[in-house]
Amino acid sequence: MDQYAAKKLCDLIAKCEYFSLCLDESTDQADLSQLLIFVRTIQEDFTFNEELLSLVSLHGTTKGTDIFEAVQKSVMNYGRFDKCSCIVTDGAKAMTGTGSGFRGLLKQNNITCPTIHCxxxxxxxxxxxxxxxxxxxxxxxxxxxxxxxxxxxxxxxxxxxxxx
Incomplete structure (x- = not known):
């Protein structure tokens, strides 16, 4: 992502009232796992924007910890989870696990936004x-x-x- 697009996205998230994330992990043609992180921002006047926040290559494993670290790093690049109202996942065990899954790691790190299955x-x-x-x-x-x-x-x- 070029600097202008990154700044625009950072401004969108900083100025929004709330945002939500949508996560989807899939495998590309080279058999490499890719985590797509989309963000939807809701502005004060109820307008919304949907953007690709990040595309993260997951080398090695695709466990809940790998997904959590990728999402946390991506969100921290643009702000924090304070305004996050919801996270939508694909329902894979690595996403929904309450122990070492993504959902469980959110709770362990005091990130209280709900996670739902798309x-x-x-x-x-x-x-x-x-x-x-x-x-x-x-x-x-x-x-x-x-x-x-x-x-x-x-x-x-x-x-x-x-x-x-």
Whole structure:
């Protein structure tokens, strides 16, 4: 990222009321793990911006500690976690683990913003079951998983109306 783009992003984050992060880890063509960190800023007038905060190559392992260190370093380059309202992850064990996973390391470091599982990844996981041999059984399983996910969100954040 050039200096002008980095300064612009730094100014956006400094002036925003809140920001959220979206994390996705995948593997490139050279079989190297890449962590994409997107940031969405919300300004005082409710305008928002979405930018790529950082692209971090994860050499070696992709454990929760590796992801946490990469996210922490990226956020600290542009400010702190004080204004972070939410972090969205892909639901991998390294992200969601409450001990040595990313979520657990956030808590251990007193970073209290909620982490949620991206709904698109939830939908993709449910869609995988539709390709099974028994489509009716798969649809029921999908339905139960999605219903359980919504129940978890209601328990954590309240306000969802479930009509299953």
């Amino acid at each position: 709904i698109i990844h939830q939908e993709a996981l449910c869609g995988k079951f539709l390709c099974q041999a028994n489509p009716l059984k798969a649809i029921d399983l999908c339905h139960r998983k999605f219903r359980d996910f919504l129940s978890e969100m209601d328990a954590a954040y309240g306000g969802f109306a479930l009509s299953f």
